[in-house]
Amino acid sequence: MKKIAILGSTGSIGTQALDIIERNRSYFKIEALSAHNNIELLKEQIDKFKPRVVTVVDKEKAEILKSKISSKTQILVGPGGLKEIASIKNLDMVLVAVVGIAGLEATIAALSTGNDVALANKETLVAGGQLVMNTAKVHGSSIIPVDSEHSAILQCIQGARKKDIKGIVLTASGGPFRGYTREDLEKVTVEDALKHPNWVMGQKITIDSATLMNKGLELIEAKWLFDLDIEQIKVVIHPESIIHSMVEFIDNSVLAQLGLADMRIPILYALTYPERMPSPVESLDLLKLKKLSFEEADLETFSCLKLAINAIEIGGTMPVVLNAANEIAVKKFLDRKIGFNEIASLVKEAMKNHKPINEPVLEDILRVDQAIRKQYS
Ligand SMILES: NC(=O)c1ccc[n+]([C@@H]2O[C@H](COP(=O)([O-])OP(=O)(O)OC[C@H]3O[C@@H](n4cnc5c(N)ncnc54)[C@H](OP(=O)(O)O)[C@@H]3O)[C@@H](O)[C@H]2O)c1
Incomplete structure (x- = not known):
């Protein structure tokens, strides 16, 4: 039986993971769960999976939960609880599915304990890529990506030699505003931006998909996960979201991974890697697909993707700034305090004013992250 902890069990990824686990009770055992509020x-x-321990980040909510629980489940309180859960010894997998920078310290804690991590939280590798990958290496623990694009790459490189990989192609749906001009984007609302054409996801990643920042974060994530140069990573708009990404080899042969747009496939693959199990997702019926199409990404209109490329090219703490400023900007947009195009403007401004620190340690990353949040909130 695989012993699993899920950080962010109440979110979109967390609930889909539990759906899979519920269908395979003889294969998985839930040891720990977490919620924000x-x-x-x-x-x-808790009633269904009877974990040994849970953590609730919000202190007041944790107290309310304590008064409602009759089971033996231990309830931890506050952000420190995430790290405590991630550090439980001998877990088979810690699924990090919290949103935002909250995933970074917990991921490092899990890897340092020797626990393998199924990583959904992309902000972790964006802010702390080098540090996180080094931590995994030093402690002999693995990071298995959950993001559909990175899962696709991992599936395509099984059995391949690193030196045979020429590059990768990350596919992007283009989001709800594909084909819009900057003028069109001036008028879009929060409701428009939350209507993703293919995927049902949490609010933050849905807005990131609309600005194409999501693809920028994924590009940075891919660089660290697969040890690639930025020039080896291409982004292609593929509106049908059927090909989840591709790998090109030195002989110009291209391998792609296809499937319906359902996160339960990559979540299941991460939880069972390197094995596979039957999934509840429907088979891909190629005859029902009218076509698969591809377009170039519009980096001028969707400048968040360009900012992400700039941030990783500059390196050091610049991606930390990109990530923190983006989290603030997305929140402001969702709170209707700024317009859609101002998300990119705020990120650009924060990057312009930052002098990056090279090879940052955790304290540098957290300090820069906090400073940006304080300045731009
Ligand atoms: N959803 C997808 O299809 C998808 C695909 C690929 C990658 N991802 C990545 O996976 C991560 C999770 O995405 P999601 O869509 O599942 O997000 P979500 O639906 O918003 O869920 C976020 C989870 O994190 C918890 N949380 C929120 N703020 C927190 C904090 N400050 N500290 C600790 N926990 C916190 C939430 O708890 P409450 O529910 O109690 O607020 C919830 O359990 C993101 O990094 C996203 O980019 C998601």
Whole structure:
């Protein structure tokens, strides 16, 4: 039986992971779960999966939950609880599915304990890529990507030699505003931006998909996960979201991974890697697909992708700034305090004013992250 901890069990990825686990009770055992403040859902999950321990980041909500739980489940409180859960010895997998920078310290804690990590939280590798990859190497632990694009790459390189990989192609749906001009984007609303054409996801990643920042974050993530140069990573718009990404080899042969747009496939692959198990997702019926199409990404209109490329080219703490400023900007947009195009403007401004620190340690990353949040909130 695989012993699993899920950080962010109440979110989109967390609930889909639990859906898979519930269907395979003889294969997985839930040891620990976490929520930020959705204690109603967390209570249902505790009743169903009977974890040994849970953590609730919001202190007041944690107290309310304590008064409602009759089981033996231990309840930890505050952000430190995430690290505590991630550091439980001998877990088979820690699924990091919290949103935002909150995933960074927990991922490092899991890897340092020797636990393998199924990583959904992309902000972790964006802010702390080098540090996180070094931590995994030093402690002999593995990072298995959950993001569909990186899962696709991992699946395509099974059995391949690193030196045979020429590059990768990350596919992007283009989001709800594909084909829009900057003028069109001036008028879009929060509701428009939350209507992703193919995927149902949490709010932050849905907005990131609309600005194409999501693809920028994924490009940085891919660089670290697969040890690639930025020039080896291409982004292609593929509106049908059927090809989840591709690898090109030195002989110009290209391998792609295809499937319906359902995160339960990459989540299951990460939880069972290197094995596979039957999934609840429907088979891909090629005859039902009318066509698969591809377009160039519009980096001028969707400048967040360009900013992400700039940030990783500059390196050091610049991606930390990109990530923190983007989290702030997305929150402001969701709170209707700024317009859609101002997300990129705020990130650009924060990057312009930052003098990057090279090879940052965790303290540098957290300090820069906090400073940006304070300045731009
Ligand atoms: N959803 C997808 O299809 C998808 C695909 C690829 C990658 N990802 C990545 O996976 C991560 C999670 O995405 P999601 O869509 O599942 O997000 P989500 O639906 O918003 O869920 C986020 C989870 O994190 C918890 N959380 C929120 N703020 C937190 C904090 N400050 N500290 C600790 N926990 C916190 C939430 O708890 P409450 O529910 O209690 O607030 C919830 O459990 C993101 O990094 C995203 O980019 C998602």
